[in-house]
Amino acid sequence: MLQISTYYCWLFVEINNHSINIAQSMQTGNIQKPKATGKPSLSFWQIWNMSFGFLGIQYGFGLQQANMSPIYRYLGADEASIPGLWLAGPLTGLLLQPIVGAISDKSWSPRWGRRKPFILVGALAGSIAMIFMPNSSYIWMAAGLMWMLDAGLNSAMEPFRAFVGDMLNDKQRPVGFAIQSFMVGFGQTLANLMPYLLPLLGISMVMSEDQLANGIPNSVRYPFYIGAAAILISVFWTIRTTKEYPPVNDKYKEPHVFTDEEKKSISFWHLALALGGAILAFFFAARIGGLVTGSLWGLGVFAFSYLLLMLPIFKEILASLSAMPTVMKQLWWVKFFTWYGLPLMWQYLSLAVARYAFNAPDAVSNKVGFEEGTKWGGLCFAMFSISCAVISFFIPRIAKALGSARATHALFLTIGAMGFFLTLTSSDKLVYLVGMMIIGFAWGSIMSMPYLMLASAVPKERMGVYMGIFNGFICVPQFIGMLTVPLYYKPLLGDDPRNALVLAGICLLLAAASCFLVKEIKATDEPTIPVELG
Template identity: 35%
Template sequence: MEKQTTMKATKPKLSFWQIWNLSFGFLGVQFGFALQNANVSRILSTLGADPHDLPIFWMIAPAIGLVVQPVVGAMSDRTWNKHFGRRGPFIFGGAIAATIGMFLMPNASAFTAYIPAIWFGALMLALMDGSFNVTFQPFRALVADMLPEEQINKGYSVQTFLINVGAVVGSALPFILTGIGIQNTAPEGQVPDSVIWSFYIGGTTLLVTVLWTVFSTKEYPPKEYAMYNGVDEAEVAKEEKKGFLELLKEMPTVMWQLAAVQFFSWFALFMMWVFSTSAVAQHVWGTSVDDTSSAAYNEAANWVGILFAGYGVFAALFSLVMDKIANKYGRKFTYAIALFAGGIGYVSMYFITDQNMLMASMLGIGIAWAAILAMPYAILSENLPSGAMGAYMGIFNLTVVIPQLLSGVVGRFLIGLFDKQAIFMLVTAGVCMFIASALVFIVKDKKKA
């Protein structure tokens, strides 16, 4: 931990709209991320991927995140640009790359003269998710950089609300476009227009909202940043120069404790993103395990987008009261109860065969999602050295990508064990969420209710 070498000045409180602007770009990033999560399995299946192999394709993205997250975190700590600030260059750069991926991925079949469509789709998935990873960590660190301690819970709650507004619209967009007459089916091997236009709209929204955050937020320059964190610039510079292994060795205990919770919660989320389309199509619409192109399959895929939008709505609503609950009852209690609700949501899907009733399952999943996006970062922000805030946030985000990688490996085995009956993957996700809820109680949060 760094030494407190100077008097720590109190960061000025920000207005609600200043806090809003900090995370407004995250709305666009999550718009794109939600489109990816709800539609990539659909796109890859359309391009020829076997359901048994979907986890392998999905592993590309977290594998890139494994490298990108800590590197971007460390680099953003050491960056200062008078126009774009400390975190802004990475948020902006990641958004441009993600937008390119979103415009190209649904058009993979147009590049078959140069590369097989399935591999082009996989490359665009890697570009999109890698770029999303570039933006995630700086947005997390930006809230910690700019807000005083008493506004941290509020800052991450507002961020969670905006994330879920983006997720709701992104998840529902193919369904909405289908409703206004855009074609939702296509010849075998081609992506429907409803999905293609959703990705165009998502990419544009991503870029516009990120530009808003970058140009409306003025980050603290190095001298003010050091003053507000109670350290001199030399001490900050010393912290910034530490290597990955040294930072890992000095990692606060609370990070290891939160990593255990993160492992099981993100393992569960990855299962949901990969297998929900197949699970709903098979379990509710009654499609065969190998069906990836029928009208019933595409109808189920659109409904999964609505379900994902549903859990986004519930997450957004819960985020409006989450900081108040956390302030009154403690962040650990709020986090644990939310994850337990998520476990109930996943397991309940096994017992439901009516498409509308599945929305009840999304209530629990949405509550869990809101807490996952806010509580660990709120806990973490008060336990990290200021000079390495970005680096440690980047390292912490490995607790997001590593579970996804392992979930991809294990998921490929499990789906075979379950004879491709994807609903059992969601039950497995529920069990993982229950474990995550129990592990919250090992976390030592220095701030009590």
């Protein structure tokens, strides 16, 4: 399958008129010397190698997305509380990705480069969490390990996004993001197919007596162990085969001198973000423990956030918020509706499949059916990832034919919404499979087109920090969803996971409409990076 995928990657790049020499060495040390006017064009294999670690990272995300809700249910969590238990993802992403981006923008090591050290540390942390996750005995233990897992994966993911902006010229960026979309689809496909592939390799899915304590089956347990190895191996490959460009000059070492306008911006965002965090904490805690508990949490989060944002690293991040490119601001509503709705898919798809296709609303009433429903949910996510991997090769071509990145993204978001609506039409398990295949087409666009629109609008010397801030456009909607969905899950959605999927479809339609608020700009490739590699 990997050979077939590689062939299609090659064919895709050829179709898009990018010069490729597959006979070149698979080491980026052999990058062609560029013309004096810009970055060199890399070979297909050089782009492949710099993105290969993304495969392991996305394998980890795929396991998390398909299995965390069932793991929480195995450990006794209530359905309505599941969005809150997913808090780790958006919070760690919101905090870590801008920090990693800002620090890496100001970093350089002749031996290790700029982004690679952060990728390595994140991969190690994520791998450790993957090993311990399926051995969780309590809900709080699984939630804590999810925080560690998300911290590691988010720390590694942002540098991979920045890689494309750092290493590729404007003409090759669509290829870079397309290959990353393929890695997303292929990595998550492997993760979701593992319960079906392992028995074919002779690995028993039958649980021993000592494993029955937490109820988490081997069909979940073993893929997590394999995931830990996959993350490390793929990341080590990228680190070994990819050399980053050194800085153009030593300006990255100089501390930024803030103007009066920037100082005002820092003060505004400092207070605004601390207040925003306090308000979210108040409502989240008040829903669980009442007004007094909510007030205490709100005050505590405000004090912590205000002190945290006083650290020097946050000053540049806060100043960057007001200086955001116009395109980035316009993408906010696209990202908001997309990421308010998408978490509902990961939280409730497997539960909907178990309830309607296998008559298993929970693991207590029908343990066998719930396990089979969870496995089929994993297969649905695998189909979702396969369609993402396939469509990722054609999205740039479709965008070229339509002549508009925003129109292309709106089209695929609308297609994805239809996939969500399809799940309401039948309880047949095949309907969920087809629906997720359709949604996968939208996922391919979500993983590439917004970043493509952003990359050409962001100052190259601040690529890392803005890619990190852009992740906040993903995290904040998830916070709002985790806070609000439990409030109406029972009264408005009827305590029904399938209705949550319909809501996700409505959100994608709103995101599609918001695409037309974005004013596209024509990318240019400016000469900012020297020939020699570090």
